[in-house]
Amino acid sequence: MKWLNALNDYKHYLKIERGLSDNSITNYEYDVQKxxxxxxxxxINQSPDVIDYDTIQPFIYELSKSLNARSQSRLISGLRSFFSYLVFEDYRTTNPLDHIESPKIGRKLPDTLSIEDIDSLIAAIDITKEYNGIRIGERDRTILETLYSCGLRVSELTNLKLSDLYFDEGFIKVTGKGNKQRFVPIGKNTQKYINIYKNEVRTTINVQKEFKDTLFLNNRGKQLTRAMIFTIIKQLAKKTGLQKTISPHTFRHSFATHLLENGADLRAIQLMLGHESITTTEIYMHVDRTHLKDVLTQFHPRK
Structure with missing residues (x-):
């Protein structure tokens, strides 16, 4: 068995069987390529179906000198997944990563913005700003409002379709990781901004044929890239003098944190974020411990 053949088969499995995104597949591929x-x-001439623990362990040790604990853990997890696939397909009977332990890492708490920070960022947008006659300022305000009010991942935002808007019912349909779809509630205020953008701005764009159903477009009528969303947010952070490193994901974290702080049920937040496991959502329980103290003070009978 050749490494290249095994890797190509594995990538096909990740895409077809597990429905992973291209970004995720690239990360898994990179682990094996290392x-x-x-x-x-x-x-070392050992094929993927015969390579053993004694060969892989020195490789992990060598890389550990230049990788932090989180990166080591990610690499070990990626390789374990690859060899689990080979076991699943009966190319081998054991996984050589079974006896290699990942380093202990703490859970990284997400960065969040205060409500005042978010208001400041959105207020800093010049909604009169135009590019080639297109009101991109109005578009950018709608993007930030949608990111924050719906807790979307950046890829979920850029892939949002006109046909995903169910405003009469008060929901949008979101396609998340693994092409899994969920319905997320959307507030009247955000609906208002989307309708302004859709009816007054998007109609002035010469939309490319393949993006007729895509909601957010650049001035050339194509789908916005993830990088463009990052750029918009970083420019606003600089403009407002915000002393934090933020990204589109910061709005998603803030969405979840603010819901929790205001008494939302953790299970409901999990469904809106599209987390497969509630364990992932539970990280927001640790973001603001002062909130937990306030809950105890307010609701415990012996406060």
Whole structure:
């Protein structure tokens, strides 16, 4: 069995069977390629169906010198997944990563913005700003309002379709990781901004044929890239003098944190965020411990 063939089969499995995004598949591929490069550089001739613990363990140790604990854990997890696939397909009977432990890492708490920070960022948008006659300021305000009010991932925002808007019912349909779809409630205020953008701005764009159903467009009539959303947010942070490193995901974290602080049910937040496991959502329980103290003071009978 050749490494390249095994890797191509694995990538096909990740895309078709597991429905992973191209970004996720690239990350998994990169983990395996690191091992392949190590074998080539050290003249080790072991195919993926026979390579064993004694060969992989020195590779992990060597990389650990230049990787932090989180990156080591990610690499080990990626390789374990690859060899689990080979076991699943009966190419081998054991996983050589079974006895390699990942380093202990703490859960990274997400960065969040205060409500005042978000108001300041949105207020800093010049909604009269135009580019080639297109009111991109109005578009940018709508993007930030939608990110925050619906808790979307950046890819979910850029992939949002006109046909995903169910305003009469008060929901939008969101396509998340693994092409899993969920319905997320959307407030009247955000609906208002989307309708302004859709009816007054988007109609002035010469939309490319393949993006006729895409909601947010650039001035050339194509789908906005993830990088463009990052740029818009970073420019606003600089403009307002915000002393935090923020990204589109910061709005998603803030959405969840503010809901929790205002008494929302953790299960409801999980459904809106599209988390497969509530364990992922529980990280927001640790973001603001003062809120937990306030809950105890307010509701415990012996406060």
């Amino acid at each position: 091992l392949i490069i190590y074998l080539e550089e050290n003249n």
